[in-house]
Amino acid sequence: MDFETLIQGGRQTGAHAMAFHVPETWMQGRTTYGGLTSALCLKAAMPTSGGRPIRSAQIAFVGPVSGDVECTATLLREGKNTVFTSVRMMGETGVAAEAIFAFGTHRESRLNFAHLPAPAVSAPEETVSFFGDSPRRPAFTRNFNMRLVQGKPPMSGAAEADMSLWMRHKDGSVAPDALSVLALADAPPPAAMAMLSEPARISSMTWMAEFLTDDIRTEDGWFLARHVAEASKDGYNSQAMTLWNTSGDPVMIGRQTIAVFA
Template identity: 30%
Template structure:
């Protein structure tokens, strides 16, 4: 199922008070790929927000598994609708249990005398010259069949690497109609936590908290184009890792900043 169909279903569920499911092709092991569950929940919240208030920050907590082909529902609460900003929370509920929670801040553009331009660039090679992460049934997660990842630096999980950073590019294999913040949310989480490449063999790991900050305005992106991604591990120890990543569009414009707290069982 194409991501555009899933996002439309999420919007319809909120408007009609119904439930939905997702197919195994968007799963990661026994649960939903975190990027798709976060994108769906964000889409549910966006229904309740005026169109002139773009997403500024989004915090996602992955509470429990979200099973494929099993009905789930959305619970959205508007905490405050101010003159300039809206604060919302949302839950994704399956079989009576909360699977994913989010809190988001949306805000209008305002005049400000303060302006600091981003000075960092990604300096990555063109993606077409880089190897793609292969989709191997029963080896790589199912959702990789929907997303292209091209790695310039770093490696696949569980390969015993000395480094803990990843640089590369990402895009959808089947381009969406247009690129929205929901599509970006889905893409950004496609990368495994960079620290996992240090493991010498398979071991459990789970994202506990994921925060995204979106830089607006940014130019529209051709749905066929790539986004650049550079992630570092800020610190890891005692079973937890803390990671940061920057995301640029195809013209080198910084569009998002990502932070993750990951539980590592190795």
């Protein structure tokens, strides 16, 4: 099932509640892929936004989930310019995710800058596939095209945990909007996995994403992501990410906490 079919196939179950079915093709091991979990929560929250663009998303991946899920949105506060909404995703075994979204209207400001230059890399069409035909790739990754342009792949024993990839939805009809970008941005494996020399189990715990524009656009669906693991201690890894469009304009920044069983 492609992304658009899944996201538009949500069934209204209450005033601010939606039910979805996650197929095996969107699984990451025994749980739903985190980017899709986030996008489903955002889909449920959007009717509370009053048409305001998304500015920030904070998601806690509480438990494993698959199959049928229900997302219930709660409007926390609506001001003149901003809206705060929480979303709880429930699965068959209980709470699967908790999210808080901040929506905000566009305002003119004397402050207008972004010190986030995109790395100089080869174009997507000049870069080979990240996964190729590997049968070991997680099921959800087959919904995306990913191409490694800087850094080392997982389990390569690298000295650094810094990778950059071109990414897009494999379905070329997916529009570059907040939902599709949130679903895409979490697709790469944790950068720290490049420092390992053998497979290890990992689990995303929390993810914070900030949208830097309400005008999301790019060429042919491609976005450039850079993921950098900044610290790893006591079995928990902290990494930063940045997402640019094909013009080099920053679209999103974020942070992620990951449990590493290695």
